Amino acid sequence: MKGNALELKAVTRAYGQVTALGGVDLDVAEGETVAVLGPNGAGKSTLLSVALGLRAPDAGTATVLGGAPLEALRTGRVGVLPQESGLLEDVRVGELVSAVAGMYPGRPDPGRALRAAGIEELARRPVGRLSGGQRQRVRFALCVAGDPELLVLDEPTVGLDVTGRRALWQEIRARTARGRTAVFATHYLTEADDYADRIVLLAGGRVVADGTPAEVKALVGGNEVRFALGGADPAELEGLPGVRHVSVTGRDVRLRTGDSDATLRALFAACADVRDVRVESVDLESAFVTLTGGRD
Numbered sequence: 486m487k488g489n490a491l492e493l494k495a496v497t498r499a500y501g502q503v504t505a506l507g508g509v510d511l512d513v514a515e516g517e518t519v520a521v522l523g524p525n526g527a528g529k530s531t532l533l534s535v536a537l538g539l540r541a542p543d544a545g546t547a548t549v550l551g552g553a554p555l556e557a558l559r560t561g562r563v564g565v566l567p568q569e570s571g572l573l574e575d576v577r578v579g580e581l582v583s584a585v586a587g588m589y590p591g592r593p594d595p596g597r598a599l600r601a602a603g604i605e606e607l608a609r610r611p612v613g614r615l616s617g618g619q620r621q622r623v624r625f626a627l628c629v630a631g632d633p634e635l636l637v638l639d640e641p642t643v644g645l646d647v648t649g650r651r652a653l654w655q656e657i658r659a660r661t662a663r664g665r666t667a668v669f670a671t672h673y674l675t676e677a678d679d680y681a682d683r684i685v686l687l688a689g690g691r692v693v694a695d696g697t698p699a700e701v702k703a704l705v706g707g708n709e710v711r712f713a714l715g716g717a718d719p720a721e722l723e724g725l726p727g728v729r730h731v732s733v734t735g736r737d738v739r740l741r742t743g744d745s746d747a748t749l750r751a752l753f754a755a756c757a758d759v760r761d762v763r764v765e766s767v768d769l770e771s772a773f774v775t776l777t778g779g780r781d
């Protein structure tokens with residue numbers, strides 16, 4: 486039977502007066518790919534640091550692969566891609582990846598990590614002469630170098646080009662197909678939608694939604710009516726039947742509604758100059774904005 490790769494129970498963590506995590510419960514099963522989403526300051530990085538044992542919770546417990554998080558990290562069972570991290574500048578890429586792979590039990594093949602990150606051609610290049618995206622690829626190579634059971638990635642694709650992003654997700658998919666687990670924080674909602682089995686949405690240090698991408702979208706439900714309108718009055722639009730949420734950006738108006746037929750009838754009756762009307766089902770971006778209270 487599969488166990489849990491990660492378990493957080495009633496975890497709280499504050500920095501002085503700021504509550505970064507306000508009682509978070511989270512179970513991640515082995516083999517799952519889980520995206521942690523949330524606005525800036527929602528607590529994503531803090532959650533990942535607690536999961537890694539790098540920050541202790543003020544209350545509650547964190548368990549990784551059945552034991553203490555720091556122990557799992559120390560024994561190479563967890564691979565980390567932090568949001569920012571320095572790299573040794575004078576060392577060649579290949580040497581760095583080989584050195585890190587060599588520290589893990591079983592001494593995994595460093596060539597595999599270089600290939601996974603698409604940086605085989607950079608193996609002889611000193612780290613100090615890499616671009617930002619190339620450095621991020623090296624960080625990813627270091628993260629997978631020990632063939633860890635759990636990957637914890639904080640905004641893994643920041644700075645990566647299309648090929649780099651593809652290589653990263655391909656590697657993560659290949660790993661989860663072998664029963665490995667990945668937990669990643671991201672601001673790219675399409676990545677969560679495309680690559681995560683599950684989305685955990687944080688706002689203000691609390692889990693406000695937890696489910697498959699489809700389940701999270703269904704929590705918000707309904708349709709979105711989009712149209713162009715000069716001088717739209719949000720208060721007036723909020724009063725239309727069925728409307729749950731209004732967003733106006735220049736002439737572009739989006740209405741979330743539980744009854745798009747009734748909303749459209751009232752909209753046309755109230756505003757003669759409405760143009761370019763479209764009705765779409767709610768996407769993850771809209772669900773994100775609604776569930777996090779618009780704090781994007």
Ligand SMILES: Nc1ncnc2c1ncn2[C@@H]1O[C@H](COP(=O)(O)OP(=O)(O)OP(=O)(O)O)[C@@H](O)[C@H]1O
Nearest residue numbers: 500503504505523524525526527528529530531532
């Ligand atoms: N070292 C620290 N000292 C004081 N406050 C902190 C510290 N680290 C984080 N915080 C605060 O804790 C809250 C959660 O921060 P955290 O970095 O976990 O959020 P996040 O969701 O990762 O944000 P972002 O999307 O901007 O990376 C924020 O209000 C932040 O200002």
